[in-house]
Amino acid sequence: MDTSKRLKKSGVASKRSKAIWERFEKEWEEENLPGTSSGVDQQASSYGNVQPDAVEVADIPMESEAADYVSDDDEDADCSVLEDDWSEGELEDEVNEDEYFDADEAPEGNAYASRLRIWALTHKITHSALSDLLVLTRETTNISLPRCAKTLLKTPKQVERHFTAVGEGQLWYQGIQSTLQQYYRSVPPVIRLIEANIAVDGLPMHNSGPTQLWPILMHIVNLPALPIMVLGVFCGATKPSCLEGFLRPLVDDINRVLVQGIDVNGIIIDFRLKAIVADTPARAFIKGVTYPPGLEACIKCKIVGSHDGTKTIYEGTAEVRTDKEFRNGDYVKHQKYYTPLLDIDEVDIVTQTTIADDLHLFALGIEKKLLKGFTTGALHPFPKWSKQEQLEISNILVRIEYPSEIHRKPRALKYLGFWKGSELSAFLYHVSIPLLKNRISDLAYEHHKLFFIAVNLFSSRLFEKYWKYAGQLLEQFVLEYSTVYSRTHLTINVHNLLHVAADVENFGPLPFLSTYRIEDKLGFMKNLARTGHRTLNQIVCRLIELTQLEAADARKKDDTVYPSLKVKKDEVILLVKPKFMLRKGNRNGWFLTQEDQIVRYCTAEKSSGSYFIEGRFLKEKQLTFSQPCSSAIIYNFxxxxxxxxxxxxxxxxKEIKCKLVAVSLDQGNTFYFSPLLHTLES
Incomplete structure (x- = not known):
């Protein structure tokens, strides 16, 4: 269908004609009729008298040139027609909204408009709903606002001009420097060295179609409070068929900032690539190596797997791989195709591609596999729990109350297939040891303790002196796995535990390599597309709009001063620091002192500039276990x-060491205490 027919069928042609005619009449009246220009002058003067916007919205710089924004001089288009919330029938004849979009001048100096913009972005208000609100506000108040949501939100137009064809899909890449310039557009950076992990992963966009999204993300590890930043996005019907086209912009960009640094407001910031983070399939894809369950799928060592029925198992240990041998192409059966990652300067392709991921490896990998084995028999011939046992355990789980800092409540075992990574992680750290005791064999329980202790030790720099010991525990866990369960269950995840210690030694405790926030960002990006049409356009437009929220000067700031006291009814709540609260009750009241005394909070007060907590202490406490080490090492009692x-x-x-998670399996008579690890001070 040609453009003219599409315009007529969609109704845009008639609406544009009407808009042009109305504009012509307005201009004629202003030139020929007396007194008609006063309203325009008055409106213009109202802009000049308003103070500058509290949140400045700067142009979004792209890699090659600035993005084109809606024109400030054109009249409003009919946003109800050009809205991106289309029905499926309308999508067939959609007109290019970027090409035909006109808009009012955005009210840069209007404080109300600025706050409305932030509100709309924060609450994910659709363009159609926001446009209706703008029109209603204009018609019923004297507030100066545009008619169209796209003007208010600074929606870019013709973003596809910045797309690059990669195979059967498209890539949008804005770059490291542009991303940081946008974040620090009004506030100078506080550091002079950026240490970043680069993350790559893929996810399906729709249940009813093949569209995939492959974002390239950056996590600044030495500024953990910063948001996960989007460097680029690939969108296509399959994963990128041309790895060169997908990764080359990233590789060239990293090499450029490694040499030149990052220019942010005239300040040069050095850049250091810490690690390349991805789950198992994505790692194999971007490195160009064998996918599991291939016989030589391990990215860290030269182990050769073997077939056991329909499974590939990895028994024993092997010599570690090296960057030099990888670059020489010595691993003929491991390396499948060339990867542009080899062209990154100063990168060790073996060491800096990590596998120590607390989400995919520990929670969704090992712990979920064990629980599924206990409940469904997936670890055959290891016996599974009976229905009565599972019901009893489920009743215990749903009664457990985690502290407020753990957002998901425990669910029954019948929902195990739906447990999120955070649920599995909370179970591992705080519930598994008391709950599994006497519910699995003694051999399996002692075996699980090896895994539990090692994961705890690797989770905080406070335990750094025990990291070598933790590595030995994981080696023993892998060695005994086939004895406790069966050699048929020696999967790549079990084998990868042998390489966790090296990753932690090189890059720091598990939170530094965690992909929880990265997965949250991926899920967030997936929800940016409101229809299945022009998916990448929608995502890029939403991302650019949202930079107004994620900029250093515009992010929602926590105005709470820490530490501080908050009074609610007759209760005094102590806010120790972000994500660390103490209040009355077993759920949020327990903490550990520097002398390892367990105290339950009653109240708190500020005196002479210091904060004091009043509480009751436990006169006696016992070790949760004494083998293979004392549970006191990881503060379990x-x-x-x-x-x-x-x-x-x-x-x-200042005498508080950490907050404790108190788990009771007998309705409050006995408690098992474990540290809320992020509250530990190293």
């Missing part, structure tokens, strides 16, 4: 409520 003293002790805030 067991105690009875009847041993809680009636005496009130006074503890200064």
């Amino acid at each position: 067991t105690a009875r409520v009847e041993d809680l003293s009636q005496e009130i002790v006074r503890v200064e805030l």
